Amino acid sequence: MFFAVISTGIILTACGNEDPATPLTYNEFQTVTVTGKVLVNTDYSLPYDEQKWSAAPATITVIAEVDNSSITGTYTQGKHRVEAQYNATTAEYTVEVPVSNESSNVNIIVKDWTGTVTTSEYDAETSTNIQKQYNVLWHSTSTSTGQIFPGDVSINNNIHFQGENNYPGCYTKLNEGVGTLVSE
Numbered sequence: 001m002f003f004a005v006i007s008t009g010i011i012l013t014a015c016g017n018e019d020p021a022t023p024l025t026y027n028e029f030q031t032v033t034v035t036g037k038v039l040v041n042t043d044y045s046l047p048y049d050e051q052k053w054s055a056a057p058a059t060i061t062v063i064a065e066v067d068n069s070s071i072t073g074t075y076t077q078g079k080h081r082v083e084a085q086y087n088a089t090t091a092e093y094t095v096e097v098p099v100s101n102e103s104s105n106v107n108i109i110v111k112d113w114t115g116t117v118t119t120s121e122y123d124a125e126t127s128t129n130i131q132k133q134y135n136v137l138w139h140s141t142s143t144s145t146g147q148i149f150p151g152d153v154s155i156n157n158n159i160h161f162q163g164e165n166n167y168p169g170c171y172t173k174l175n176e177g178v179g180t181l182v183s184e
Contacts, residue, residue, distance in 0.1 A: 030150040031098050034064055034084075034106050036157035037091040040138070044164075045120035045131045055091030056161065061111040062086050064095040066104055073100035084108070103147035110159050112140045117164075117171060134173045141169035 038060060039053040046052075062084040068076035084095035097106050117136045120129045138161050145154040163170045 030100065031096045032104065032106065032145075032148050032150065033094065033096050033153045034108060034145055034157055035092060035094045035153070035155050036108065036143070036159065038062060038086065038093060038110055038159045038161075039091055040115070040161040041163075042115065043118045045118045045129075053160070055088050056086075056110070057113070057115060058086070058088035060086060060088075060113045062093045062095070063109045063111065064097045065107045065109060066097050066099065069100075070102070070104035071098050071100055073102055099148070099150055101150065103149050105147055106145040106154070107142050108144070108157050108159065109142040110140060110161075113138050114174070115171075117173075136164075136171040136173050138171045139166070139168050 038056040040056045041051050041053055043051060064082045064084055065079050068078045068080055071080055080098065082095055082097055084093040086093045093108075095108075097104075099106075114135065114137055116133050118131055118133045121132055122128075123130045141159060141161070143157050143159050145157055148154050159169070161169050161171070164172065166172055
């Protein structure tokens with residue numbers, strides 16, 4: 001019994017000496033490249049079949065995320081995140097992410113961002129549609145590459161933002177959902 005208590009103390013002491021700040025090690029040559037576009041529809045004053053996709057603004061943040069276990073090849077808690085390069089002129093992002101020899105799944109996340117949306121709202125007083133522009137919050141959304149291997153290039157991982165709703169990839173008007181009217 002005494003030996004069991006001492007060995008338990010030794011095990012707990014050994015666990016207590018681990019350094020939680022130990023950096024994640026991986027083979028820098030085992031990577032995948034992920035590319036895609038971030039597109040948004042901001043003009044809802046047009047008929048549905050005339051609405052156009054455009055590049056999201058330069059202020060967005062695109063992040064690639066992969067489980068640490070997918071990098072090391074062994075069970076490791078946590079996630080490794082890398083910020084992608086984003087070109088607001090072409091709407092394209094690209095990011096290189098470390099992976100293990102095993103296949104890995106890379107998640108691409110676009111964080112919440114603010115912008116403006118143009119809508120067409122019916123005015124009963126004049127019996128016409130009036131264009132209005134609102135400040136909005138676009139809700140974070142993501143896509144996934146599926147299983148890819150070192151050296152792969154995963155293309156066309158496109159993310160689309162569209163529609164008013166409190167769901168990923170959609171917008172809500174600022175000021176508690178009522179909307180901040182920018183222009184009328």
